[in-house]
Amino acid sequence: MATTFPRQYARTQRFTLGAPRAFTVAPDGSRVVFLRSREGTDRANLLWVRTQSGPREYVAADPASLLGGAAEELSAEERARRERSREGSAGIVAYATDMAVEYAAFALSGQLFVADLPAGECRRLDTPEPVVDPRPSPDGTRVAYVSGGALRIVRTDGTGDRVLAAPENDRITYGLAEFVAAEEMDRSRGFWWSPDGAHLLVARADDSPVQRWWIADPAHPERRPSEVPYPAAGTANADVTLHLVSADGGEVRDVEWDRARFPYLARVHWSPGGPPLLLVQSRDQRTQLYLGVDTATGVTRTLHSEQDPDWLELFPGVPAWTPDGRLVRIDDASGARVLSVGESAFTDASLHVRAVLDVGADGVLFSASAGGAATGDAATGDAAEAVGDIGVHFAQFADDGSCGGIARLTDPDGEAAAAGGPGGGTGSGRPPHVASAVRGGDTVVLSTASLSRPGSRVSVLRMDGGNGGHGGHGGPFTLKSLDVVPSQAERPLLTAAPRLLRTGERRIPAGLVLPTGHRDGDGPLPVLMDPYGGPHGQRVVAAHNAWLTSQWFADQGFAVIVADGRGTPGRSPAWEKAVSRNIADVTLDDQVEALHSLAADHPLDLTRVAIRGWSYGGYLAALAVLRRPDVFHTAVAGAPVTDWRLYDTHYTERYCGMPEEDAEVYARASVITDEGLSGAAAQHRPLMLIHGLADDNVAAAHTLRLSSALLAEGRPHEMLPLSGVTHMTPQEQIAENLLLLQVAFLKRTLGMA
Secondary structure, three states, X not given: OOOOHHHHHHHOXXXXXXXXXXXXXXXXXXXXXXXXXXXXXXXXXXXXXXXXOOOOEEEEEOHHHXXXXXXXXXXXXXXXXXXXXOOOOEEOOOOEEOOOOOEEEEXXXXXXXXXXXXXXXXXEEOOOOOOEEEEEOOOOOEEXXXXXOEEEEEEOOOOOOEEEEOXXXXXXXXXXXXXXXXXXXXXXXXEEEOOOOOEEEEEEEEOOOOOEXXXXXXXXXXXXXXXXXXXXXXXXXXXXXXXXXXXXXXXXXXXXXXXXXOOEEEEEEOOOOOOXXXXXXXXXXXXXXXXXXXXXXXXXXXEEEEEOOOOOOOOOOOOEEOOOOOEEEEEEEOOEEEEEEOOEEOOOOOEEEEEEEEEOOOEEXXXXXXXXXXXXXXOOOOOXXXXXXXXXXXXXXXXXXXXXXXXXXOOOOOOOOOOOOOOOOOOOOOOXXXXXXXXXXXXXXXXXXXXXXXXXXXXXXXXXXOOOOOOOOOOOOEEEEEEEEOOOOXXXXXXXXXXXXXXXXXXXXXXXXXXXXXXXXXXXXXEEEOOOOOOOOOOOOOOHHHHHHXXXXXXXXXXXXXXXXXXXXXOOHHHHHOOOOOHHHHHHHHHHHHHHHHXXXXXXXXXXXXXXXXXXXXXXXXXXXXXXXXXXXXEEEEOOOOOHHHOEHHHHHHHHOOOOOOHHXXXXXXXXXXXXXXXXXXXXXXXXXXXXXXXXXXXXXXXXXXXXXXXXXXXXXXXXXXXXXXXXXXXXXXXXXXXXXXXXXXXXXHXXX
16 A cells, blocks of 8 residues: 555654654764664664764664563653653653763663763663663763662662662652653753762652542553542642752752742752752742752752743753853843843843753853844734744853854854854844754754755754854854764655745734645635644744645645744743733634634635644634634544643643632633533534543543533534543554544535535
């Protein structure tokens, strides 16, 4: 049977298999370490090393060899970690290195392995199993890891294995991130080495206060349900404390802060630039403190505090220290999102800072999109830069430590790399793309995706001249291309051709995808809205592969629209926080505005409008046909949140507040309590509900309760339960058939031939 796009999309896990990822660069630039499977349909990642001299590329660890051909077995803890990180591949999915990037430690099938990276050799250490999250000490002589909820340590020669912190009961863990930290705070770690390797900061998580949910597999009634501690909105979180532990097994000191007021341990940073650095948040996420830890006593002192009337966002890579001891933050200031170093703002409203990627003696590497105030309008995000563009920038330190200029690092096959200069670097006039980077010394690994080619291109670059990574200040620099890391990812069977634009009075970022070969005179097309539409979910990006499923749906006869309305990231703080206490109305209104605005200039048939989505997009799809049946005529809602009281604390309370204090907010946001479910005026629209019954993020109860409410009101609908499937749906056959079933349902309910 010929390969179809849905099958290829499923077998390649959205074309991620075979693509290099998870880069680490040695401080001297001599080695680039990364993960990659051998081909585009192989799920098992290998650990690779690429050098500038000697063998160009070699395997440091091969799962097939290490396991002797045996099948990989995952512990419950490892499955949970992969679910939280949305990891669907196999083999080596994560690793950690020492400071010199000479050793790498990783867990494989619950066993601990250490790879000698320069030698390309790997060995298994005899330790208790299953092993979770092993991390070498900075000097590479020891490895700390978690097993059975205890933090343990072993020398890299395999001797001296012992417990550093043991759990008091089976509801306590040391060294692991609790559910909301891993799921919502982007904190996947639970322990941190000191720069000298003498101590570790260790998080203790006690989930005894957290309510228990039971997730069963109805297809296998003989199996016991899984017990899941799930902190739903308004209920108790895990009790998280932090402890300073000697790596030699000596004294343990408790780290002290006002946990009653600031229960969320959001970030931990420990580098030579300063004392251990914590970021803690209040339960309502409107106040947060940056704390320095006195390692002699465990006492903390406040270094900086922030407040916001809506909420304070968390960002990758911050807080951090510069080598000379200045605090690096990302702030919402004067309507913009800016990079701050010490007491100075290094960027202005022309850039919307997204993440800090590296902090060095010569400057800060960060990612950013065009700021909402690029043309003086912070509220609407009316930016001159291309829609969907996310660039990597370098803020260079001047001799006095201030910002000596900002330069944008471009694709080396595009325009020449920019040099530093005051106020420069917004990227105006450059081809739009989506980029990220990792740095080691003067070597940068830059990963760039664009609309003009499938996948990502990974380039190894050197920063020459000026700072050059060697601690000098003040001069401009250039980027010299050294290497390209090859990808084994498959080439998609189709080519996506979205039109990226801003639309409506709010100039909503949107992408319009028409059938391949469609001409303007071919007549109006049925519409498929294909959003995520919620916080932290930017869909309109200048990257080819991000549009493949939308293009496939378009080729089935639809005009597909993807719109990033208010609440989605990338424009301005005001744009993102417009959903505060009103997520339903704001996000749905912007989908309607984008649809009607685009229909004024493009061949769209507004009498046949469908909407599909997953997770928040599924919520938005169900909301659309229930609240706006005058606009939307059919919907597919996958794993939707239907009652926000059933979703987790850190995410839900950020946008909706506390259920007991903001009951009206929750009622207005809920699909189940929607007044459109009842009454003679209610207009029925076809709705397909899809949900994995093993989903521990958006529990199947959301869809089951909506189905019951619809049935009670005599509202026919279709429901597709997926036995044994989680929130990710990584299974090949399921992922393929879900696309086919959705398009068949949409065509049937819209009356398309």
